[in-house]
Amino acid sequence: MRMLHHFWLSAPSRKVRIALREKDIPFETTLEKPWEQRPELLALNPSGEVPVLVEPQGFALADGQAICEFLEEVYPQRPLMPREVRARAEVRRLIGWFDGKFAREVTDTLVGEKMIKRMTRRDTPNSALIRLGLSSIRHHLAYIGELAERRRWLGGDEFSLADITAAAHLSAVDYLGDVPWSECEPAKDWYARIKSRPSFRPILADHLPGAPPPPHYADLDF
Amino acid sequence: MRMLHHFWLSAPSRKVRIALREKDIPFETTLEKPWEQRPELLALNPSGEVPVLVEPQGFALADGQAICEFLEEVYPQRPLMPREVRARAEVRRLIGWFDGKFAREVTDTLVGEKMIKRMTRRDTPNSALIRLGLSSIRHHLAYIGELAERRRWLGGDEFSLADITAAAHLSAVDYLGDVPWSECEPAKDWYARIKSRPSFRPILADHLPGAPPPPHYADLDF
The missing domain is CATH 1.20.1050.10 (Glutathione S-transferase Yfyf (Class Pi); Chain A, domain 2)
Incomplete structure (x- = not known):
């Protein structure tokens, strides 16, 4: 299953949560407190920041905007960017x-x-x-x-x-x-x-x- | 002529200057001191920030990354993003x-x-x-x-x-x-x-x- 590492009040995390639901892409969530710098989070994203999205194939994507651009390119259903x-x-x-x-x-x-x-x-x-x-x-x-x-x-x-x-x-x-x-x-x-x-x-x-x-x-x- | 409003030590301005040259897109520059908040700059970009790129057709683009993504989409020669x-x-x-x-x-x-x-x-x-x-x-x-x-x-x-x-x-x-x-x-x-x-x-x-x-x-x- 797709796993989103996020923190409630992180705006980039919220952005990815909303984008995934707009596109009807199923996902589960793991709550991170980024200041705790869990080794598991650092292994997924050396910046230690959220959000991180682990795709079902197992690879990890980081940075809110980079994740949204990826979703837009890979899951074009319900576009979130205009065409022109x-x-x-x-x-x-x-x-x-x-x-x-x-x-x-x-x-x-x-x-x-x-x-x-x-x-x-x-x-x-x-x-x-x-x-x-x-x-x-x-x-x-x-x-x-x-x-x-x-x-x-x-x-x-x-x-x-x-x-x-x-x-x-x-x-x-x-x-x-x-x-x-x-x-x-x-x-x-x-x-x-x-x-x-x-x-x-x-x-x-x-x-x-x-x-x-x-x-x-x-x-x-x- | 294409006009880039920039400031020397603004990293996003430098990024656009380099990207334009990598793609061999001709441009002229106007130096801005963003803290002066020139009305002409604010009219082009209400955030008052540089860089702003005015394309030859007369429309203005703002935000360093937004400008680079635009250049990548409109001038695909010498790509600056991978395909995959x-x-x-x-x-x-x-x-x-x-x-x-x-x-x-x-x-x-x-x-x-x-x-x-x-x-x-x-x-x-x-x-x-x-x-x-x-x-x-x-x-x-x-x-x-x-x-x-x-x-x-x-x-x-x-x-x-x-x-x-x-x-x-x-x-x-x-x-x-x-x-x-x-x-x-x-x-x-x-x-x-x-x-x-x-x-x-x-x-x-x-x-x-x-x-x-x-x-x-x-x-x-x-």
Whole structure:
């Protein structure tokens, strides 16, 4: 069976979980706490990061975006990338935006400071960094709203890996209760459509022991 | 004419410059200082980041990896990605490694603290972060050496975007004189082969006003 090594609040892990379900590709999961650096995880991926997908033939794939591009090439059913090259470049630009800029300014900061530090008990959260993350997310949310107002989905007319990547990051931050949805109606409407997709259900059912999500997290009418 | 908006020490900009030359695609360049946030740059790319490639037809592409994937799809001459899907996933895994982990732990830290802060005069360099970057690069260099010992190029038998991405990051750090080449002979040998490629010549000719590179930077026999 296909095995996905993941961690709940890792946005790249969430992205692969959603992509696999969108494509109806069956898989099982192994929970990793990447900071524990299990030798089994390091053997599969020397970077020690999640996600890692072990295909049924036994070979391992690593890096969220590399895994999604592989899935797109090998399992073309229910495409998650447009066909036309410029449209693909636009989807990949947004993937880079969320996996790069958004991750740096928001996800890694807020999840890192508020959850990972708490779970690893290694350090105290840096409140200046948290404030910076909470301020940055406003700009990103406004940009999502801008895109959602002029397009059906973030990358264009079709639902794509751009939506999946953005939703993977936002859902991890939403688990902390840190997305100011009420400030941006078009972004909220877009996320409500994402939340109602069957592929998103397991994400909404995530529940970290000792750190439950806020009540609106799984609510379709939030 | 095709126009690339770039900044000298931006690794994603270097990656696109090298990829364009490998494919013999003619282009001109416009130098950006991204922190100046020129309205013209923001109009082309709302993230305000470089590189941005404006194609001859007038449309703009943003994000280093998105641009490279576009070039690969539209200009298949001199391929920079292998054909076989698992080999492609391996190349993309390494691209993710350097654009993600290496950028975070090394390039952004060292270039950001030592050069960008100096050029923007906004803040003083954080010496603890610099020490962290200098310590991290040792592990990455050892991993490059490990790959270079068992493969012809980093991603496999063929020169690929994995080599270009790794070299783009390392060359930016090497401009600061911060790559401990003498500690890892196989990594040094791999980089010597990269340096001798015609596509790399313009990178080695980079010269920031007031901040010249160390003498070994452009030396093929370093």
